[in-house]
Amino acid sequence: MSVLFVSDLHLAPDNPGPLQSFIDLLHGRARAADRLFILGDLFELWIGDDYVDPAFEPLLDALQDCTRSGTPVLFMHGNRDFLIGEHFLQRSGCSRLDDPTLVELYGRRVLLMHGDLLCTDDVDYQRLRRQLRDPAWQQAVLQKPVAERLALARRARAASDRATRDKPQAIMDVNPDAVTAALRDSGADLLIHGHTHRPATHRLQVDGRAVQRIVLGDWYQAGSLLALDADGTETIPLP
Secondary structure, eight states: OOEEEEOOOOBBTTBHHHHHHHHHHHHTGGGGSSEEEEESOOBSOOOOTTOOOGGGHHHHHHHHHHHHTTOOEEEEOOSSOTTOOHHHHHHHOOEEOOSSEEEEETTEEEEEOOSGGGOTTOHHHHHHHHHHTOHHHHHHHHTSOHHHHHHHHHHHHHHHHHHHHHSOHHHHSOOHHHHHHHHHHHTOSEEEEOSSOOOEEEEEEETTEEEEEEEOOOSSSSOEEEEEETTEEEEEEOO
């Protein structure tokens, strides 16, 4: 048995490959897992639980079937799907996961994050993140008509793409001091996160302790998942 982790799937109706790959995972390997953690950005865009693109209905069914089969699916908000609410969780069978969350798995203290909180050098993004996570702002947005929200989300996505192209890559990556602080404060020996789209395993020293930081890959080109069991970790590529 193992625990599985995915992040940054960025599922979209006009990109059926990753969507089908994740559905296949939910019908297959995930059912033999102890738990499945989704660490943010499951969707490319999510404008509220009151609008579900028909292409996503099979996914919601597959999530619910997976949880009913006995595998808990735990979902953490990312920077694309922060408007996912209670209706989605009930419909899919997923449980909400706070960012960050500390869990104990196979005798290891594991800190789980989406990853954007670690990108402290990107001051503009951190300011925007606080706005997007503000309950009053979210409620105001959710009261707008669906068509207006879709247009707003697409404009925001385009603006974000432009801003990303203009920023140095180092600013958009994690800050080493933020990583150290997160591992020190939590006492974790393993940090797992996504967001940066820079999959890798980093070995660090924090106050004399040997620790690891594993960055999950995105699913824009090809899917992957991380499996953790009593013997360690393995990154598994998907079709």
